[in-house]
Amino acid sequence: MSRLLRRLRKMLRRAKSLVAIGSIMFFLINGFHLTSISTTPSLAVKENIDIQQQAAASTQQFTITLQTHYVCGVETEKLQFHHQREMEDWLTEHGYRWKVLERNGGHYVLGREVSDDLSERCKETGYFGIDQDGVLTIFEGPPSDNKVIQTFFRIDTKKLESLLPQEEVETLIQGIRIESMEEYLGVLSTYSPFAEQ
Known part of the structure; x- marks a missing residue:
């Protein structure tokens, strides 16, 4: 055992x-x-990561800033899109009117020029006048507010005062309201002979 x-x-x-x-x-x-x-990571985890990345990309904001440059003034408008496809659709329909000025990721700046009209800002608040240096200028509001929109040329003030009635010189100093392209061109043609050489 x-x-x-x-x-x-x-x-x-x-x-x-x-x-x-x-x-x-x-x-x-x-x-x-x-x-x-x-x-x-398993295949399911990889697919989940891909879905999350696509969801993040689809929630990215896309913006287009539109800048319209008029004879007098610039107007800016901002458009926001929640999906890239929406932005692409807008560009397909309206983009031919605009030139790309800047692109940064999902943000575009587009511009265009309008050579035969004034911006709404100029039509609503624009005044021709003379600044402190004697330069013919368009102001937002009366020249005394000193909010410059656009400058043109220096005026020979001695020549202006000697050839025009004092009332007309005072009107220019106080500000000449412009509301249309015709008024704009009329003021320029009236005072361009007084430009300093």
Whole structure:
């Protein structure tokens, strides 16, 4: 019987070592597998990341700043789009009228020139007058407010005072209201002969 016990002990020792080796191998294999899963994103995780990036890109604001340069004044309008497709549709329909002045990511600045009209700002508040340096100027509001919109040429004030009635000189100093392109051109043609040479 002692022989049998010795054999059983021997077999148990071998079995314990095999179980231990098997356990170690099991943990090494599964541990490596778990590590590789945790460091390498699955296909589902990758797709989720792509969807989030697309959603972020689709919520980006797109803006177009429109600058219309008139004979007198500049008007600016800002358009905002929530999706790039909306902006592209607007550009397809209206973009031919505009020139790209600047582009920065999702922001565009477009400009155009209108050579036969005044801006609404000039029509509503524009006055021709003379600034402190004797330059023919368009002001926003009366010249005394000193809000310059556009300057032209220096006027020979001595020549102006000697050739025009004092009332007309005073009218220019106080400000001549302009509301149309015809008035604008009329004032320029009246005072251009008094430009300093």
